[in-house]
Amino acid sequence: MPREFPLEKTRNIGIIAHIDAGKTTTTERILFYTKKIHRIGEVHEGAATMDWMPQEQERGITITSAATTCFWQDHRINIIDTPGHVDFTAEVERSLRVLDGGVVVFDAVAGVEPQSETVWKQADKYNVPRICFVNKMDRIGADFWRTVEMIKERLGAIPLPIQIPIGRESNFKGFIDLIEQQAIIFTDDLGTTSDRTEVPTGMEAEYEQHREALIERIAETDEVLTLKYLEGEEISKEEIITALRKATISGALVPVLCGSSLKNKGVQAMLDAVITYLPSPLDIDPPTGIDPDTDQEVVREVNDSAPFSALVFKIVSDPFVGRLSYLRVYSGTLSKGASIENSTKGKTERIGRLLRMHANHREDIDEIRAGDICTAVGLRNTFTGDTLCDAQNPIILESIVFPRPVIDIAVEPKTRADQDKMAIALNKLAEEDPTFQTRTDPESGQTVISGMGELQLEVILDRLFREFKVEANVGRPQVAYRETISKPAQAQGKHVRQTGGHGQYGDVWVKAEPNERGKGFEFVNAIVGGIVPKEYIKPVE
Ligand code: GDP
Numbered sequence: 001m002p003r004e005f006p007l008e009k010t011r012n013i014g015i016i017a018h019i020d021a022g023k024t025t026t027t028e029r030i031l032f033y034t035k036k037i038h039r040i041g042e043v044h045e046g047a048a049t050m051d052w053m054p055q056e057q058e059r060g061i062t063i064t065s066a067a068t069t070c071f072w073q074d075h076r077i078n079i080i081d082t083p084g085h086v087d088f089t090a091e092v093e094r095s096l097r098v099l100d101g102g103v104v105v106f107d108a109v110a111g112v113e114p115q116s117e118t119v120w121k122q123a124d125k126y127n128v129p130r131i132c133f134v135n136k137m138d139r140i141g142a143d144f145w146r147t148v149e150m151i152k153e154r155l156g157a158i159p160l161p162i163q164i165p166i167g168r169e170s171n172f173k174g175f176i177d178l179i180e181q182q183a184i185i186f187t188d189d190l191g192t193t194s195d196r197t198e199v200p201t202g203m204e205a206e207y208e209q210h211r212e213a214l215i216e217r218i219a220e221t222d223e224v225l226t227l228k229y230l231e232g233e234e235i236s237k238e239e240i241i242t243a244l245r246k247a248t249i250s251g252a253l254v255p256v257l258c259g260s261s262l263k264n265k266g267v268q269a270m271l272d273a274v275i276t277y278l279p280s281p282l283d284i285d286p287p288t289g290i291d292p293d294t295d296q297e298v299v300r301e302v303n304d305s306a307p308f309s310a311l312v313f314k315i316v317s318d319p320f321v322g323r324l325s326y327l328r329v330y331s332g333t334l335s336k337g338a339s340i341e342n343s344t345k346g347k348t349e350r351i352g353r354l355l356r357m358h359a360n361h362r363e364d365i366d367e368i369r370a371g372d373i374c375t376a377v378g379l380r381n382t383f384t385g386d387t388l389c390d391a392q393n394p395i396i397l398e399s400i401v402f403p404r405p406v407i408d409i410a411v412e413p414k415t416r417a418d419q420d421k422m423a424i425a426l427n428k429l430a431e432e433d434p435t436f437q438t439r440t441d442p443e444s445g446q447t448v449i450s451g452m453g454e455l456q457l458e459v460i461l462d463r464l465f466r467e468f469k470v471e472a473n474v475g476r477p478q479v480a481y482r483e484t485i486s487k488p489a490q491a492q493g494k495h496v497r498q499t500g501g502h503g504q505y506g507d508v509w510v511k512a513e514p515n516e517r518g519k520g521f522e523f524v525n526a527i528v529g530g531i532v533p534k535e536y537i538k539p540v541e
Contacts, residue, residue, distance in 0.1 A: 003304060007371045008280045009075045012328070014082045014095050016123065017105035018113040022135040025261040026105055026270075027079065029191075033268055034070035034077070036359040067326055067373050068359050072271045078373040080313075082119075092119055094384060094434075096126045097400045098313045098328035098373070101278030103270065104132045108142035108168075108258070112150040120155045129248050129279055130157075131255045133270050137165055137172040138260040144168070148256055160217055160244070161256045163269065164210050166200060175258055175266065176200075176207055178214050179240055184269065191264030215240070221247040241276060248277040249284075281371030287330035289387065289397040292343050298395050300331040304369045307393030308332030308340070312379075312386045313400065315432045317467070321355070324375045325382055327368070330397065332390060335367040341391040342382050344399070348391065352378025384434050402434045405450035409457055410475035412447065418470045422447070425468035429460055436460060446475075 015030075017023040031037045067080045082095040082102075096102075102123055106116060123130060134147045144165045151159040163175040166183060174185040176199055183203075185195045199207045219229035222243045228235055247253040255277055259266020281302055287309060291298045300309050314326040334340065336354045341347075355375045356363040368374045382388065385399040413422045426438040426449060436457075437450045451457045464470050 003369060005076050007282055007302070007369075010078070010280055010371050011075060011274055011278055012078045012080065012098070012100045012281065012371070012373055013274055013278060014080045014099040014102045014128075015105060016082050016092070016096075016102045016119050016130075018107070018110070018115040018119075021105045021107045021110075021113070021116070022261050023082075023105050026103075026133065026135060026267060027081070029261050029264060029267040030077075030079065030271060031068070031070060031359045033191075033271065034072050036068070036070050067375075068357050069373075070359070073275055075275045077271070077274060080373065092122055093402060094313045094400045096122055096128055098311060099128060100281055100284050101274070102128050102130045103274060103278075104130050106132060106134050106147050106151075107139075108134045108136045108144060108147055109139050111143070111147040112154040117154060120157075127251065127285075129251060129277075131248065131257065131270070131273050131277055132159060133266070134256060134258045135261050137168055137258050137265070138170060138263045140169050142168050142172070144258050151254070151256065157254045158217070158252065159256045160214060160253045161210060161258075162214065162244075162273070163257050163266075164203075164206065165258045166203065172260060172263070172265065175269070176203065177269070178207075178211050179237060179244075181211070186265050189264065191267065217253065218243050218247065221252050245277050249279045281330075287397055289395040292346075292394050292396050300395065302331055302370050304333050306331035306370065307390040307395075308334050309387065309389045309395050309397060310334070311397050311399070312382055312384055312388065315382070315384055316375075317428070317432065321353075321362070321377055323379065324355070324377060325379045326375050327373065327388065329368050329370055329372050329374075331370050333367055333369045334388075336365070339391075340388045341394060342379075342386050343389050343394045343396045344386040345381055345383075347381045349379045349382055349388070351376050383431060400434075405435060405437055405452060407453060407457065408448050408450045410441070410444075410446045410448050411461070411472045414471040414473055421468065422464065422470045422472065425464055425470055426460075428468075429463060433460075 015023050015027050017026075028037070067078055069076060069078050071077070080095045080099045082092045104116070104120065104123075106112065132151060134144050136142055137144065144161075148159050148161055151157055162178050164178065165172060165175050166185065167173045174183060174194065176183045181199075183197045183199055185197060187193045187195055215235055216229065218240055219225040219235060225235055225239060225243055244253065244255065248255055255273060257266060257270050257273055259270060261267055286302050287300050289298055289300075289309070290296070300306050308329070309331045310327040310329040312325050313328055316324045316326070318324045334351065334354070336351055338351050340349050340351060342349050353376070354365045354368055355377065356365050357375060362375075365374065379388075385402075387395060387397040387399075389395050411422070411426075413419055423438075426447070430436050430438050433451075433456075435452050439448055439450075440446070441448050449457060449460065451460065461472055461474065464472055
């Protein structure tokens with residue numbers, strides 16, 4: 001069977017952001033412009049949504065890492081959802097492991113926020129090429145250039161604005177496209193029509209300055225262009241785009257765009273940039289892993305006829321379909337009904353159905369090929385992080401590394417008779433989420449659940465009640481060790497108390513070690529909004 005869709009026209013991306021920066025709104029606009037939903041507002045109303053768990057809708061946050069497919073300019077874009085809340089850092093981790101590129105959304109008023117730093121560092125760890133979208137340009141206090149400066153200063157990246165905003169706050173009208181050398185002025189509320197015009201009067205000098213800076217920066221990344229630039233030769237639009245695409249994929253430059261998702265401005269141009277600058281599965285390093293029989297490293301080619309390999313990056317219990325396993329396929333082809341090896345567990349699995357997830361429906365598909373993302377139904381012994389592969393050509397792909405839980409809560413069922421039911425339910429929930437653990441305390445005999453934060457455990461308890469009908473009493477949360485400070489620099493040399501109690505979102509977690517005098521702990525490194533495993537902080541002997 002011929003390939004349904006060319007691999008070079010596939011993009012697996014994540015929308016990455018600090019909570020409240022506008023990820024949900026931006027994603028919704030993407031689904032609207034790609035015609036996956038027909039009316040703006042559907043996502044928040046919960047009709048067609050990436051945030052489909054009831055807890056998420058009630059809390060207005062995104063927890064699950066669902067993947068959804070849409071089309072833009074002849075390209076298939078698989079959007080892998082990444083949560084913005086610090087308690088779900090592990091969810092971000094698994095998404096980053098399987099996506100090929102990211103759109104980082106910033107709030108133009110707040111700029112780079114603590115969680116943006118955490119996620120940015122995680123994306124660095126997985127070498128994820130990025131573009132930035134400075135959202136909320138319509139808000140009072142919006143400042144595109146300050147945000148660009150913060151991306152440079154706080155994130156240590158080389159941001160390259162490829163647009164400059166026209167107006168700001170309630171006067172935000174559109175932008176100048178520095179590559180196309182024209183202004184885009186929006187002419188309707190839904191952002192579906194716009195005028196393409198000359199650079200507006202009064203903005204010529206600003207435009208010239210930034211266009212020149214753009215050409216210079218891009219020329220620096222390429223030897224041929226450097227020469228041309230130095231000799232004063234014209235660099236064509238195609239040359240600029242090709243060089244910028246290369247520099248974005250290598251991480252040398254980060255294109256920056258502006259807009260207002262809420263006011264429907266700039267989202268289409270951002271989608272164009274996803275296609276133009278972010279990599280296809282063919283543009284990234286081929287997948288590597290270990291042959292479990294020989295322990296030798298193996299590299300797979302990214303094509304349909306190579307032996308099959310895929311990484312499972314999420315397990316979800318779906319109320320309608322049952323147990324769903326989200327797969328990122330790296331090489332080869334998999335058909336529904338096929339038997340497949342789970343090389344991590346050493347077990348054979350059978351693929352019942354293959355589903356492609358759209359925002360508004362699920363589509364049954366017959367096969368899935370290299371570079372694509374889908375969900376499989378029918379896998380019984382497969383968990384997040386496992387590799388599925390061709391039994392004749394085994395490989396265990398590099399897996400996902402999850403941080404350890406930092407908060408414990410003792411739980412007991414309200415009704416004694418529910419004890420076994422609760423144990424089964426908690427084990428099931430732990431299967432879905434590798435950062436959630438459940439155990440029995442050997443001394444007290446109590447059931448203790450652990451996770452990355454209180455919100456995560458609250459969601460678990462909520463699901464225990466809703467999905468398994470077990471009501472539980474909970475003890476006081478035991479937080480590992482947490483200290484709130486506002487700036488990492490302040491952590492240097494500061495003593496940390498062993499604290500329990502409740503932290504706030506945006507708290508700073510620090511790595512600490514016993515100080516020389518043996519009286520306390522000293523911060524040696526601060527991780528803003530990140531999670532520090534318990535063993536980083538040791539009591540003084
Ligand atoms: P998320 O937490 O990153 O998913 O953020 P949401 O998309 O839920 O947005 C958070 C809040 O910011 C909501 O009240 C949105 O209506 C608002 N918002 C999102 N985009 C914009 C924007 O472009 N301009 C303004 N003024 N508000 C926005």
